[in-house]
Amino acid sequence: MNPDLYLMEEIITALKGNKLITDEDLIKLEDKIKKGQLTEPDILLYLENNIIKDSIKEQKK
Amino acid sequence: MSKLESLSLQKIKGASNPLLIEFRNDVNFTVIFGENGTGKSSIVDGFDFICNESLGSIEDKSLGTTSKGKFVTTLGNNTNDLEIKLKYSKNEWISKYSSRLIPATKGPTPRPNTKILRKEKILEFITKKPGERYESIKSFIETPNCDNLSNVVNELKKSKENEYNESVRALTQSRDSLEKSWISEGKNGKDSISWAKGEIKDDVKDLVKEKTEIKIISECFAKIEIALSNIETEKVKYEESQKNTELKLKEYNSLLEKESSSNDKLIYVLQSAEQFFESSNDLKSCPVCEQTIFQNEVQERIKVKLKSFQEIVKSKNEYDNLLKNEEKQKQNLIREQHDLISNCIKIYAIIKVSEISDVKSLNINYNEYSDFESEKPVDKSQYELTQKFFNEIKTLKDYLAVRPDEVSKKIDSYNLIKSQLVIIEEKTIKAQELESLNKNIKSLNDIINNTRNRFIERLLQSIEADIDNMYQKIHPNENIGAIKLKMDEKKRASLDITAKFCSKENILPQAYYSESHIDTLGICIFIGLAKLFKTEDTILIFDDIVTSADQIHLSRFLKMLHDETKHFQHTIITTHYQIWRDKYRYGSGNVQLIELMDWSLNRGIRHSKTKLYVEELKNFRNVEPMDKQIVASKAGIFLELILDNLALLYRCKLPRKYEQVYTLGEFLNCFSSSLKKNMKVEVVVNDIVVEEFPLLDKLKVLPENSDIRNKVGCHHNEFASYSNNDIKEMVDNTIALSEILICSDCGELPFRNRSGSYYECKCKSKRLYPLVERD
Numbered sequence: 040m041n042p043d044l045y046l047m048e049e050i051i052t053a054l055k056g057n058k059l060i061t062d063e064d065l066i067k068l069e070d071k072i073k074k075g076q077l078t079e080p081d082i083l084l085y086l087e088n089n090i091i092k093d094s095i096k097e098q099k100k
Numbered sequence: 101m102s103k104l105e106s107l108s109l110q111k112i113k114g115a116s117n118p119l120l121i122e123f124r125n126d127v128n129f130t131v132i133f134g135e136n137g138t139g140k141s142s143i144v145d146g147f148d149f150i151c152n153e154s155l156g157s158i159e160d161k162s163l164g165t166t167s168k169g170k171f172v173t174t175l176g177n178n179t180n181d182l183e184i185k186l187k188y189s190k191n192e193w194i195s196k197y198s199s200r201l202i203p204a205t206k207g208p209t210p211r212p213n214t215k216i217l218r219k220e221k222i223l224e225f226i227t228k229k230p231g232e233r234y235e236s237i238k239s240f241i242e243t244p245n246c247d248n249l250s251n252v253v254n255e256l257k258k259s260k261e262n263e264y265n266e267s268v269r270a271l272t273q274s275r276d277s278l279e280k281s282w283i284s285e286g287k288n289g290k291d292s293i294s295w296a297k298g299e300i301k302d303d304v305k306d307l308v309k310e311k312t313e314i315k316i317i318s319e320c321f322a323k324i325e326i327a328l329s330n331i332e333t334e335k336v337k338y339e340e341s342q343k344n345t346e347l348k349l350k351e352y353n354s355l356l357e358k359e360s361s362s363n364d365k366l367i368y369v370l371q372s373a374e375q376f377f378e379s380s381n382d383l384k385s386c387p388v389c390e391q392t393i394f395q396n397e398v399q400e401r402i403k404v405k406l407k408s409f410q411e412i413v414k415s416k417n418e419y420d421n422l423l424k425n426e427e428k429q430k431q432n433l434i435r436e437q438h439d440l441i442s443n444c445i446k447i448y449a450i451i452k453v454s455e456i457s458d459v460k461s462l463n464i465n466y467n468e469y470s471d472f473e474s475e476k477p478v479d480k481s482q483y484e485l486t487q488k489f490f491n492e493i494k495t496l497k498d499y500l501a502v503r504p505d506e507v508s509k510k511i512d513s514y515n516l517i518k519s520q521l522v523i524i525e526e527k528t529i530k531a532q533e534l535e536s537l538n539k540n541i542k543s544l545n546d547i548i549n550n551t552r553n554r555f556i557e558r559l560l561q562s563i564e565a566d567i568d569n570m571y572q573k574i575h576p577n578e579n580i581g582a583i584k585l586k587m588d589e590k591k592r593a594s595l596d597i598t599a600k601f602c603s604k605e606n607i608l609p610q611a612y613y614s615e616s617h618i619d620t621l622g623i624c625i626f627i628g629l630a631k632l633f634k635t636e637d638t639i640l641i642f643d644d645i646v647t648s649a650d651q652i653h654l655s656r657f658l659k660m661l662h663d664e665t666k667h668f669q670h671t672i673i674t675t676h677y678q679i680w681r682d683k684y685r686y687g688s689g690n691v692q693l694i695e696l697m698d699w700s701l702n703r704g705i706r707h708s709k710t711k712l713y714v715e716e717l718k719n720f721r722n723v724e725p726m727d728k729q730i731v732a733s734k735a736g737i738f739l740e741l742i743l744d745n746l747a748l749l750y751r752c753k754l755p756r757k758y759e760q761v762y763t764l765g766e767f768l769n770c771f772s773s774s775l776k777k778n779m780k781v782e783v784v785v786n787d788i789v790v791e792e793f794p795l796l797d798k799l800k801v802l803p804e805n806s807d808i809r810n811k812v813g814c815h816h817n818e819f820a821s822y823s824n825n826d827i828k829e830m831v832d833n834t835i836a837l838s839e840i841l842i843c844s845d846c847g848e849l850p851f852r853n854r855s856g857s858y859y860e861c862k863c864k865s866k867r868l869y870p871l872v873e874r875d
Contacts, residue, residue: 043243046555048244053551059543071585075245079256086540 117704134696137703151214169201222622743767
């Protein structure tokens with residue numbers, strides 16, 4: 040068995056059940072995640088876009 | 101059938117000379133035996149280098165700041181000389197150092213999946229702290245993509261945490277700064293923020309306007325004061341010039357009166373005539389009466405006449421100059437008055453519409469100064485008006501002396517508070533954003549780590565039974581085992597191992613198990629993991645493990661290992677245990693035994709099946725002039741090896757020693773006469789014996805008439821003191837004996853007992869008789 044492949048699948052499944060990254064964005068990132076090619080800018084882009092700015096905006100309101 | 105064909109090492113650790121290890125393709129279990137320091141770990145490191153691109157056993161050792169790669173190369177050699185070749189399943193890989201001293205292997209992908217267990221790693225599985233144990237197990241489960249993702253998220257987490265801390269520090273600094281301002285201003289309001297917000301509630305537009313007006317009025321005031329001072333000076337100068345002009349005029353008129361024949365008009369006419377004649381040439385007649393004249397004469401007479409009026413002319417010139425000066429003084433005075441007026445008008449324009457209370461309180465009737473708004477030329481009346489106006493605004497001087505500082509201070513304070521509030525607001529937002537981001541990065545990190553931990557725990561639990569099964573084979577009926585591998589839920593990345601001891605379950609094995617029980621448990625965990633992640637090309641290597649087990653456990657362990665080898669492409673085990681060597685030395689058909697010989701930096705790693713040795717000896721023998729020292733040494737080692745193997749094969753008697761090191765004399769004398777008489781080698785082609793060599797004479801390796809023969813107790817390193825001819829004869833005899841005994845095809849000595857009648861080599865081309873020594 041290839042443990043890496045299994046593990047990455049499980050990580051993606053775990054992320055899907057979480058609201059951390061939207062499912063739509065996760066589809067875009069899935070290939071990169073599986074290949075271990077996710078970079079810091081990728082993570083920041085999706086985390087910031089989907090979570091941070093919205094929550095700050097809400098706070099500001 | 102094993103796919104592992106050969107491994108060749110050059111300049112890696114102990115392999116100072118090229119070493120070729122050829123693996124038998126009919127077995128998948130190889131035992132490499134060698135005393136300590138004979139090169140076992142160098143061979144294992146060779147596998148690690150080429151298959152895993154790892155520096156091997158040196159990887160976990162502390163060697164200071166120097167690159168570890170340097171230490172993997174054989175002492176005294178260049179890192180570029182290191183080369184490892186692996187032949188496997190008809191493919192070849194070659195590994196060397198990259199420019200950064202990192203192992204780099206070239207060849208088809210993937211490389212054989214090679215798992216290596218070293219003695220020190222076994223302890224990591226069991227006796228290390230749970231966190232370190234987890235790391236050890238985790239590193240075994242290869243998840244490079246997940247590791248990469250985890251590293252990226254971890255690095256991001258660290259850098260953003262630093263950024264957040266820095267942001268909070270900057271925010272605290274800004275708040276402290278505002279707090280100080282608040283305290284210095286008397287701590288009005290409930291806190292510094294609400295005070296600051298109150299302070300900047302109204303803008304400073306009016307103050308800025310006042311500041312601008314003050315600036316212009318102040319400048320005009322300064323100019324007016326200069327103009328007033330200058331006017332006084334210029335006035336004196338003008339009056340003085342008027343006086344001087346008047347006196348000079350009187351003097352001039354008096355001179356004119358004295359000279360009755362003259363007047364100022366005549367002088368003027370004469371001066372003009374002089375100028376006229378100077379500009380005319382050769383004038384023949386008078387331009388007035390047209391009578392004939394002589395120009396030179398007339399000019400001379402004009403000069404004489406004017407000379408008589410010299411004093412009057414001088415006085416006239418002085419008067420003219422004084423008149424000019426008077427005019428200049430007048431203009432200076434007028435200019436200063438203009439300055440005064442224009443600056444007063446500027447002030448008028450500002451204060452007429454100003455909202456400044458000090459200005460308003462002057463109560464000026466601006467209608468009186470409506471002329472300031474017309475563009476008529478400056479005259480005396482306007483000047484007087486200006487003076488009046490200036491007298492009215494003079495009292496502003498006190499205001500102008502104090503107010504600018506007050507206004508500037510208020511504006512600066514406003515700007516400072518506002519900028520502090522802006523900075524605090526920006527930094528608060530930044531800190532909130534980072535806090536929120538960090539929370540999410542942490543969640544992402546937790547998801548990755550928790551998923552990985554759960555995944556590993558599941559994998560480990562899935563092999564618990566298998567590990568226990570293997571362990572019970574080594575320790576049957578010992579009431580131990582029941583291994584449980586569990587991740588500690590309370591701690592991050594922490595693996596607990598529990599087992600049974602004296603019927604008590606869930607005890608810590610490291611606390612109750614003996615060293616050998618811990619060793620075998622670690623090995624079983626390693627094999628269990630290797631089986632879980634095996635591919636069809638997995639090579640399992642054990643480097644000198646199981647040093648503490650007794651013979652019974654060792655036998656069980658080997659049996660268990662034999663059972664497990666079927667799961668792997670090839671299993672290699674290195675050992676320094678004599679018992680293992682003896683077990684596999686003769687006739688065990690399903691194991692390949694490779695014996696390593698004494699190592700030295702000069703000789704490198706050598707093993708019993710190396711064909712290179714004969715070839716190398718021949719090469720040294722044929723070099724002219726022959727290096728007696730080297731050739732004698734190499735021939736001696738080789739001869740000892742052959743005789744040692746024959747002595748072991750026939751279980752010949754040798755003196756008992758603490759160290760099992762024997763001289764050539766002892767080896768040569770250990771074969772009985774009857775054995776030597778019966779020993780023969782047959783060469784077989786297609787199952788037909790084509791040649792036969794009795795060994796009786798061939799075993800007389802040492803020269804007959806040489807002193808060497810008398811030195812029966814000599815060791816090979818003493819040969820160098822003998823003649824070249826003696827050495828050559830001994831070397832040639834050694835080569836002849838080895839060529840008879842060692843198969844030129846498979847490189848083996850005929851030591852396999854498969855027929856029950858004779859020994860034969862791997863390819864069955866050579867047979868050795870007898871099978872046993874007869875009385």
